[in-house]
Amino acid sequence: MIPGALREEVARDGETIVFVAPERLLETMTWLKNTPGQEFNYLVDVTAVEFRDRERPLQVVYFLRALERRVDLRVKVELDAADLAVDSVWGLWRGADWLEREVFDMFGISFRGHPDLRRILMWETYAEGFPLRKDFPLRGRFSRAEQVRQALNANPEAHYSLDELSIADAWGDLPDDMRERLKRGERGTIPE
C-alpha cells in the first residue's frame, strides 16, 4: 500500500473497508487497479453518505471488485462539507462516468477531472439543490406550483448529448439537412 494514504482499515462481517485521504485517492485507486496481486478491475458502484450528525464529514464510497480474484473492497474518502470535491476515477474505470454524475446530482460533490459533470437524474436546469443532502426538505424547496412551472419549462430533449444517442455512430451516414437539424438540437418539424 502507498505509505501515508491509508487512514483506517475496518474489517466487518467479512468485508474490508479502507479509509483513504482525499488528496491521495487517485494515487491509491491507480495502485489498487494496476498493481499485480490487487487488480481491482471492476468498479461496482460509487455513492455517498451524509450523516445526520452535522459534525461528521460526508463520505464518498467506492465499491471495487477484482473479478479474477473474486475479492471485494470498499474504499471510502471523507470530505468536509465546506469543500466537496474529490478526484474523478473516470480515467481508471470508464463506468465511473454516470456513477459520479449521480453522486454530483444528488449530493453536490464535484469530481475533478470528470469529462462531463452534469446532472443525470434531475433535469439540468433543476434549481432546488441536491436532493439527498440532509438539509434538503423531502418535498423540495419550492412550492408545488413553482415546481410544476419549472418542470414544464424544462426541455425534455436536452438531457442527452449527441454522443450518448446511438445515432452518433451513424452520424456520417445521415443526410445533410438532418445533421444540421440535430446540430441545432431540433427534432424535425411537422409539415403543414
Add this chain to the structure above:
Amino acid sequence: MKRVVDSKEVAGQSPNYLLAKFQNLVDWAVNSSRANSLWPMPFGTACCAIEFMATAASRYDFARFGMERQAFSPRQADVLICAGRLPFKLAPVIRRIYDQMPQPKWVISMGACASTGGIFDNYAMVQGIDTIVPVDVYVPGCPPRPEGLLYGILLLHKKIKGESLFDAERRRDEQPLDEKGLRLSPAEIDEVSEPFGNSVHQFRSS
C-alpha cells in the same frame, strides 16, 4: 348552436324539434363510433403499466371494447392512459404527448400515483397529473386490478356517449393560463398537491 337536451319535453311545440332530433341522431352515431373504437395511447411509467398490460392481454382483453389497436404514436390516439407515477422530469413529456393528440381526446389517470402522487409525496413527483393535463376518468388503486381499469374505460364510454358534437367546448384545445404554461392557477396546484394521510407531519422548509 344550443342543443336541446330533453327533446321529449318540447316535442310538438318547439320549432327546433326536428333539429334536435337530428342532432341527437348525429350525436348517437358519432359518439357510438368514438366510444366503441377508442385507441389508447399507453403512457406506462410504473407498476400500473403491468396491470395495464394484463388488461390488454388475452384474459381481460380490452380489445373487446374497441381498443384493439394501441397507438404508440399520439397522432393516432384517442385516449391517453397514464399508468404509473409521473416524475417532474416527465411532466413536459406528457404535456407534449397530450398536445400532439388530435381532438377529440380523453385522458385516463390510472392508479393512485397518477391521480394524486400516491405515496410519493416528495420533491421528484407530480402530485396528480391533473396539474399537467386535464383528466376525464380517475381509476383508484395501487395498482388497480384490470377489472378496475376496464370499469374506468366503461365510464369513459359513458362520458363520451353523453357528449354532443354541437358543443364547441369539447373541440377547443386547452390553452395554458399564461406564459408559464400552467393549466391551473398556482394556488390551485398548491391546494391539490397538499399532503394527506400519514404525511401531514412533514413541513416544507421554505
